[in-house]
Amino acid sequence: IATVPDKEPLSSTHLAPPSVxxxxxxxxxxxxxxxxxxxxxxxxxxxxxxxxxxALEPFGEYISLPGLDCTFPGGYSRLPERMLSTLPEGTVLLNKAVRTIQWQGSFREEGDNARDYPVRVECEDGDTFLADHVIVTVPLGFLKERHQDFFQPPLPERKAEAIRRLGFGTNNKIFLEFEQPFWEPQQQLIEVVWENESPLEKPSTDLKANWFKKLIGFVVLQPPEQHGHVLCGFIAGKESEYMETLSDAEVLSTMTHVLRTLTGNPLLPTPRSMLRSQWHSTPYTRGSYSYVAVGSSGDDIDILAQPLPEDPKDPRPLQLLFAGEATHRTFYSTTHGALLSGWREAERLNQLLEPSRGSEGQK
Structure with missing residues (x-):
């Protein structure tokens, strides 16, 4: 843990207190x-x-998987790339932003009057897709901002309230690459502690002057043979969102100042490069992942996960299905929660279509 004072770093010249x-x-x-x-x-x-x-009461419902984190060689993108490799070409369409999802309708393909569909997906480029079932996996942050006009008709009030009550925030990473490491070879983590802070006091609201103090420290990426000499910093909340509004040069300058302060070395070289995430300013995420906020509960997660229409006797069931990390009651905020929720909704459709498969063959 690196302890950072207000003005200058600690040194061996500090005298012991004179009294108990x-x-x-x-x-x-x-x-x-x-x-x-x-x-x-x-x-x-x-x-x-x-x-x-x-929220305190439902905080214990979250479950941590045992074992170490899994880092995909080549990054997270390799996971969907592997999934896509097993699908026929053209099955997945990219860069097709959706404007609205119309449900509880009766839509027909042009020239086909024999078959109608309850769901119509309209894209921002004007293309439309008709469907019996749509699995919605957009982040909760997007739903919070857009659900009123994204769905036609609007979502039932019960689901809209769950979206409003659940929490969704920002956690960003700041990667700093150095020519040479200034840390010890076996060091894995550098935590930053500001000596003048206390959890009993309200933090400063002056984001411009103090945003970097929300940084919890840096993880040393291993092995250096694969990643180079790289530190990965983590920062959350409004300070993290403010960081996204700054230029790369401003963030790099501030990170250099922080590292020089905590090491006590005013000549510490500036990182050779920097890379950062910007989850809040991305329009289709508007943040990183969900949490159970004060005033909400795990029941809201289950409500968000419930398919529509709500009436189980509706002749056209499962028009809208909902997946994503915010729909998994015990694994919310995680990649595995998102993956398992997708499997859950796929299985829900499988169960619905199973009888027709037996009587009609393939559907």
Whole structure:
């Protein structure tokens, strides 16, 4: 843990406190500063601006998978690429932004009066697709901003309220590449603690002056033979969203200042390159992932996951199905939660179509 004071880094020249009382106060202050950093780490894990926004009672419903994180060689994109490789060419259409999803309708292909469809998907480029069933996997952040006009007719009030109550925040990464490492060969993590902070006090709202203090530290990417000498910083909340509004040069300059301050080396070289995520400003995500906010519960996750129409006796069931990390009650905010929710909705369709498969062969 690197402890960062207000003005200058700690050194061996600091004198011991002269009294027991001063010593106790100093130690309490340091431990509170460490706890403040721990809460920032939890903000990154939960994808929230503040842990004051996260509901306590359902917090324990989240389940962590055992074992280490899995890093895909070549990045996350290799996972969908592998899935696409098993599908016929042209099955998946990219860069087809959807404007609206019309459901509970009766739509027909031009020239075909023998068959109608309950769902019509209209794209921003004017193309349309008719369907019996649509699985909606857009992020909760997008639903929060667009669900009123994205679905026609609008979603039932029960589902709209669940979307409103659930939390959705931002957690970004900042990658810094160096010519040579300034950290120890076996070092895995550099945590940053600001000595003047306490979880008992409200944090500063001056984002321009203090946004970088929300940074929890850096993970050392391993192995260097594969990644080079790279640190990956994590920052969440409003400060993370403010970071997205800055230029690359401004972020790089600030990160250099932070590292020079915590190492006490004013001559520490500037990183040779920087890469950062910008999840909040991306229009189709508007953040990173969900959390169960104060005023919501795991029941809201289940409500969001329920297919439409709500009436199980509707003659045209499962017109809209919902998947994505925000629809998994115990694995929300994770990639595996998103993947499992997609399998869940696919199986829901399989169960619906199974009788017709037996009587009609393939459908």
């Amino acid at each position: 009382g001063q010593y106790v106060r100093t130690e309490i202050t340091r431990r509170l500063a460490i706890l403040a950093t721990c809460l920032k780490l939890e903000c990154c894990i939960s994808g929230t601006h503040s842990m004051d926004l996260v």
